[in-house]
Amino acid sequence: MYVHDEFDRAFLADRVADFRDQVARRLSGALTEEEFKPLRLMNGVYLQLHAYMLRICIPYGTLSSDQMRALGHVARRYDRGYGHFTTRQNIQFNWIRLDELPDAMADLAAAGLHGIQTSGNCIRNTTTDQWAGATPEEIEDPRLYAEIIRQWSTLHPEFTFLPRKFKIAITAAKHDRAAIRVHDIGLRLHRRDGETGFEVIVGGGLGRTPFIGKTIRDFLPKADLLSYLEAILRVYNSGGRRDNIYKARIKIQVHEVGTEEFSRRVEAEWAEIRDGALRLDDAAFAAIADRFQTPDFAPLADRPADLTDALADPAFARWHANAVAVHKAPGHAIVTLSLKPVGKPPGDATADQMDAIADLADRFAYGEIRVAHEQNLTFPHVRQKDLPELWRELDALGLATPNVGLISDIIACPGLDYCALANTRSIPLAQRLSERFADPARIADIGRMHINISGCINACGHHHVGHIGILGVEKKDQEFYQITLGGKANHKARLGELLGPAVGEDEVVEVVERIVDTYLALRAGPAESFIAVVQRLGVEPFKERAYAAG
Amino acid sequence: MPLVKQGAVVPDPFARVADDAALPEGPALVPLARLLADGLPEGRNAPLGVLVPNAADVALLAPFIGQLAVIVLDFPKFRDGRAYSQARLLRERFGFSGELRAAGNVLRDQVLLMVRCGFDAFEVAKADDIPGFTHALAAYSLVYQPTGDGRRTIGDARRAARGA
Amino acid sequence: MTSPLQQKLKITGPTAITANRLSDGVVVWLTPSHGWSTDIADAAIATTSDVAMTLLSVANGDEIHAVGAYPARVVVVNGRAAPVNLRERIRVGGPTIAFEARA
Numbered sequence: 003m004y005v006h007d008e009f010d011r012a013f014l015a016d017r018v019a020d021f022r023d024q025v026a027r028r029l030s031g032a033l034t035e036e037e038f039k040p041l042r043l044m045n046g047v048y049l050q051l052h053a054y055m056l057r058i059c060i061p062y063g064t065l066s067s068d069q070m071r072a073l074g075h076v077a078r079r080y081d082r083g084y085g086h087f088t089t090r091q092n093i094q095f096n097w098i099r100l101d102e103l104p105d106a107m108a109d110l111a112a113a114g115l116h117g118i119q120t121s122g123n124c125i126r127n128t129t130t131d132q133w134a135g136a137t138p139e140e141i142e143d144p145r146l147y148a149e150i151i152r153q154w155s156t157l158h159p160e161f162t163f164l165p166r167k168f169k170i171a172i173t174a175a176k177h178d179r180a181a182i183r184v185h186d187i188g189l190r191l192h193r194r195d196g197e198t199g200f201e202v203i204v205g206g207g208l209g210r211t212p213f214i215g216k217t218i219r220d221f222l223p224k225a226d227l228l229s230y231l232e233a234i235l236r237v238y239n240s241g242g243r244r245d246n247i248y249k250a251r252i253k254i255q256v257h258e259v260g261t262e263e264f265s266r267r268v269e270a271e272w273a274e275i276r277d278g279a280l281r282l283d284d285a286a287f288a289a290i291a292d293r294f295q296t297p298d299f300a301p302l303a304d305r306p307a308d309l310t311d312a313l314a315d316p317a318f319a320r321w322h323a324n325a326v327a328v329h330k331a332p333g334h335a336i337v338t339l340s341l342k343p344v345g346k347p348p349g350d351a352t353a354d355q356m357d358a359i360a361d362l363a364d365r366f367a368y369g370e371i372r373v374a375h376e377q378n379l380t381f382p383h384v385r386q387k388d389l390p391e392l393w394r395e396l397d398a399l400g401l402a403t404p405n406v407g408l409i410s411d412i413i414a415c416p417g418l419d420y421c422a423l424a425n426t427r428s429i430p431l432a433q434r435l436s437e438r439f440a441d442p443a444r445i446a447d448i449g450r451m452h453i454n455i456s457g458c459i460n461a462c463g464h465h466h467v468g469h470i471g472i473l474g475v476e477k478k479d480q481e482f483y484q485i486t487l488g489g490k491a492n493h494k495a496r497l498g499e500l501l502g503p504a505v506g507e508d509e510v511v512e513v514v515e516r517i518v519d520t521y522l523a524l525r526a527g528p529a530e531s532f533i534a535v536v537q538r539l540g541v542e543p544f545k546e547r548a549y550a551a552g
Numbered sequence: 553m554p555l556v557k558q559g560a561v562v563p564d565p566f567a568r569v570a571d572d573a574a575l576p577e578g579p580a581l582v583p584l585a586r587l588l589a590d591g592l593p594e595g596r597n598a599p600l601g602v603l604v605p606n607a608a609d610v611a612l613l614a615p616f617i618g619q620l621a622v623i624v625l626d627f628p629k630f631r632d633g634r635a636y637s638q639a640r641l642l643r644e645r646f647g648f649s650g651e652l653r654a655a656g657n658v659l660r661d662q663v664l665l666m667v668r669c670g671f672d673a674f675e676v677a678k679a680d681d682i683p684g685f686t687h688a689l690a691a692y693s694l695v696y697q698p699t700g701d702g703r704r705t706i707g708d709a710r711r712a713a714r715g716a
Numbered sequence: 717m718t719s720p721l722q723q724k725l726k727i728t729g730p731t732a733i734t735a736n737r738l739s740d741g742v743v744v745w746l747t748p749s750h751g752w753s754t755d756i757a758d759a760a761i762a763t764t765s766d767v768a769m770t771l772l773s774v775a776n777g778d779e780i781h782a783v784g785a786y787p788a789r790v791v792v793v794n795g796r797a798a799p800v801n802l803r804e805r806i807r808v809g810g811p812t813i814a815f816e817a818r819a
Contacts, residue, residue: 009694009706016692023687024661029739032680033661035783040631041661049784051807053741099740123631153696153706159668160640160699163633239637274645279698289710347813418803419811422784427802429813479801 003064003370004149004294006114013156014111017118021045022104029101042100044124044162045107046092046117050422053097057120058110062130062148062172063091063373063380067360070371072113074356080106085356087341087349089413089464090169091129091373092120096420124162125155125235128170131179132374135296136382138330139175141193147200147227148172149290150282154228161235165242166250168235169207172200176493181375183215183495184208184467186252187234192221199223204234204264205256208461212497213253218265224287226272228280233272237264297368297383302333304386312390320442321393324404335386337367339379339396340403340411344440347429348414349377358399366392376452377413378406409451409518410436413464417457417474424457426474426481431455431510438511439518448518450531454489467491469533470514471498481507487517487544488536499541502549513548520547553655553675559686564675566601566622581624584608592619601651606634610641617648625671627656636669643670644700660684664691668701725769725787732759732790732797733768733775734807735782743807744782745797746775752782756808757796762787 006014021041028038042048046057058073065073073093077085080102081095088094098106110116119126128148135143151170155161161168171180174191182188188203200222206215222230234252242255256264313319327336339359341349351359359379363371366388367381374380379401384392396402405411412435415421417428432455439445454468465471471486482504489498505513521532524543536544555564566579571586575593581601592600601622604610613623623642625635635654642648653673654666660681663674667689676682694706733746737754744752745759753759762768768787775785788804790797799805806812 007710009709013692013694013696013706016694020691023691029780031780034779035738037630037659037661049736049741051803052743052810053736101739123633156696157665157692158697159665160636161633162665163631163636163662236637240634244632244634285711285714286707289707289714418806419813427812429811433813476802481802 003066004061004145004290007293010114011111014114014116017045017116017157018104018107018111021107025100025104040122040163043122044119045103046120047098047100047103048121048422050096050420051418052420054100054103055420056095056098056103056106056117057088058093058095058115058117059120059127060091060093060115060373061152062128062134062145063132063375064134064145065371065373066114067363067369067371069113069115070356070360070363072110072115074353074360076106076109077353077356079109083354084350084352086347086416087351087373087377087379089375089377089415089462090127091132091375092127093373094416096416118156121167122162123164123166124168125151125158125164126167126169128152128155128172129180129185129375130172131175132372132380133179133327133336133382134174134372136329136334136336137175138328139177140173140191142174142191142198143294143296144172144174144189144191146287146291146294147189147191147224149294150227150287151231153290154231154280158235161239164235164239165244166247166252168238168252170231178491178493178495179375181464181467181491181495182206183493184212184464184491185215187231188215189227194221197223200227202230202234204268205253205261206495207251207253208464208466209251210248210459210461211251211254212461212466213257214495214497215253216256216261218261218268225282226276227282229276229278230268230272232280233268233275236271237267241267297370299331299334299383300385302331302385302387304332306333306387308387309389312393318390318393320446321397321402321404322389324408324446325402325406326389329383331383333386335384335389337381337384337389337392338374338406339381339401340406341378341401342405342411342436343400343403344410344436345433346400346436348412348432348436351379355399355401358395359401362392362395376407376411378411404442405436405445407450407452408445409439409448409453410445412436412453412455413468414455415457415462417455417463421457421462423460424474425459425476426457426483426507428455428457428463428474431472431474431483431507434511435514438515447528448522448532449528450533451518452491453514464491465489466497467495468498469536470517472510472514475504477504483507483510485510485513485517485548487541488533490533501541502545516548516550517544520544553677554679554682555653556674556676556682556685557651557672559689561682566599568603579621581622584612587616588612592616601653603655604638606632606638608638610638610646613642613648614646617642617646620648620650622651622653622673623648624653624655624675627654627658627662630657630659630662636665639666639669639671640700660688663688668695668699668703670700725765725772727762727765727768727787728789729763730790730792730797731762731768731787732756733762733771733785734759734788734804735775735785738781738783746771746785750774752778756790756799756804759790759797761790761792761797 203215372380418424456463467489486498599621
């Protein structure tokens with residue numbers, strides 16, 4: 003993983019001092035709330051229902067064990083002993099005081115962590131595959147490029163007051179775990195004629211007006227990454243709409259001017275700057291690559307006896323089949339830690355769990371932890387012989403629920419329990435759904451299934467791309483939920499289709515169960531997934547049965 | 553609005569002139585539309601500047617760049633960042649070397665960004681902000697990305713450290 | 717939140733003015749003496765649009781103690797305000813998720 007050097011550390015120290023000064027001026031009244039709000043947002047500070055919320059950036063989802071301990075410290079010292087991992091590889095603390103935020107940020111900066119650009123109308127945390135550097139599927143480790151983008155975009159003077167927020171995601175694997183087609187810019191690393199470069203996708207996004215991104219360039223040489231991004235951002239900053247907050251994302255600009263014209267403007271701007279100061283030479287790549295520490299994988303064989311013996315235990319075997327993925331190095335494995343235990347808020351971890359996870363990462367995972375956009379954690383590098391012991395430890399911590407990628411691995415926004423924008427709650431619904439689908443054998447039989455819940459139209463729970471998407475709407479002080487079927491966030495991204503009228507809060511679990519039963523009745527066999535059945539038959543058969551019993 | 557240059561309040565000799573008003577003898581600022589419609593006034597020695605709306609394409613100024621003493625770019629709200637792009641283009645692409653002035657909702661917490669994009673004069677919205685300008689400009693010892701301001705970037709510092 | 721100052725405020729029932737405290741974000745209610753209380757029962761209750769508008773402008777005039785003031789519908793129980801809709805019930809009572817559930 004990337005380790006900050008003296009220059010990164012000096013910058014972070016300056017940033018903390020700058021924010022400390024801004025907070026002091028706000029508290030004294032020198033800054034109005036209107037003036038202060040964008041400044042605090044650009045440091046990840048929101049004002050939510052009950053308190054300030056601090057969103058901390060986990061660059062491209064990579065954390066060291068010491069950084070995880072620093073998060074545990076902040077949870078304990080400044081918050082109420084827990085944190086919430088988000089769908090964009092960040093973590094949020096819900097109960098921070100404004101007057102203590104500068105101290106919390108100083109403590110985080112000591113561990114190389116910060117909240118810079120986790121909110122505001124600027125370039126946000128660049129996200130990527132949580133399996134980067136570990137999966138055999140990728141052609142290169144995309145984190146090098148994510149880090150280059152992080153540095154270029156940090157406090158970029160031209161792009162700090164964009165029309166709206168701006169999110170970039172990058173993947174280097176065939177299977178897209180970073181949802182690049184629903185980002186403002188999606189970058190797909192691929193190879194052409196022996197050279198690696200990027201497919202550049204622009205204008206995807208969810209929210210009120212969901213769009214799948216459009217490819218504006220099939221192949222961008224690596225050396226031109228930053229100049230091309232700068233060209234896109236300049237076209238957006240100059241021409242993106244500012245008259246209506248709901249039409250200010252780049253997806254609307256791309257839609258309104260057309261992909262071809264947008265692409266033409268970017269190419270014209272790029273032609274002016276591509277040979278300038280942003281061109282990345284080998285030395286520039288090497289300077290960043292040198293700061294990445296990659297584990298020295300021990301030469302091990304696949305499927306050691308410790309592992310194969312343990313597989314005789316059905317509980318271990320079930321977890322192993324669910325949460326363990328293939329690693330590029332023999333004798334190693336990628337392990338997902340489910341933050342979706344039955345009945346608990348999706349994505350939450352306590353300070354004690356954070357400390358324990360850090361210790362386990364040191365013992366079993368080369369000290370490295372990843373945050374996945376599904377709101378789970380990953381140990382990217384685990385020795386296969388350690389899997390049985392790691393499983394026992396995770397199980398004791400409540401982090402070994404074998405539901406990764408299954409129906410109770412629910413993505414949910416914080417909803418009205420915390421969020422000032424929400425119309426309805428999300429977490430209690432996720433809790434009840436996970437309780438309804440608690441039987442490991444049953445959920446394994448149902449198979450791959452993504453439920454996404456958003457508490458309002460802003461779509462932080464990514465309901466549009468859920469196999470089952472659930473959107474909360476408020477009607478006369480009552481919570482109702484619209485259900486969509488058939489959405490997908492991966493390389494074949496598509497938006498879900500509305501099932502029918504919204505259902506009351508007390509009916510949602512029943513309706514979801516009827517949808518699942520319909521799937522089980524209609525599938526050609528256990529190999530045909532829910533999403534495949536929806537694509538084969540459409541939503542009609544589900545609609546008939548979902549509302550039938552009502 | 554006090555005019556600040558190099559950290560100090562300075563007098564503003566330029567008079568703002570409306571579209572149809574006669575040009576004064578002394579230094580004057582005219583709207584972009586007037587400059588484009590009428591061209592540069594002939595036989596005039598006093599410095600001329602232009603007021604540019606933030607939606608305008610600054611390439612339109614290219615023919616006049618060498619003759620303009622001041623270009624004033626507008627921040628109708630500090631959150632509207634279009635003039636940052638205009639400023640960089642004027643400095644880095646069109647080679648404007650005169651006074652590049654920020655007007656409108658110009659606040660202390662954005663002045664470093666403005667300097668990095670090429671602004672060197674500020675019509676300050678809140679007089680109380682002025683003493684903090686120097687502090688704001690020195691808040692960061694290093695920056696990550698190159699712009700036309702020539703500040704040392706972290707990339708430069710790394711290259712120097714590796715070479716040493 | 718759109719600025720309520722620009723709008724003509726029209727209320728349909730008992731209304732209190734609520735905001736978050738600047739220093740820590742805690743939910744506060746505007747009191748009859750134009751201070752702020754963390755207890756909704758201390759809130760000044762407006763029953764006409766004019767009174768609600770006056771209270772709201774008092775609240776918006778205080779940039780130092782509270783932020784994001786807005787009018788919230790309340791019910792009046794024994795002369796004291798109590799939350800009426802889900803949002804205000806959650807703001808007053810905290811998240812509806814049991815704390816033990818997080819451990």
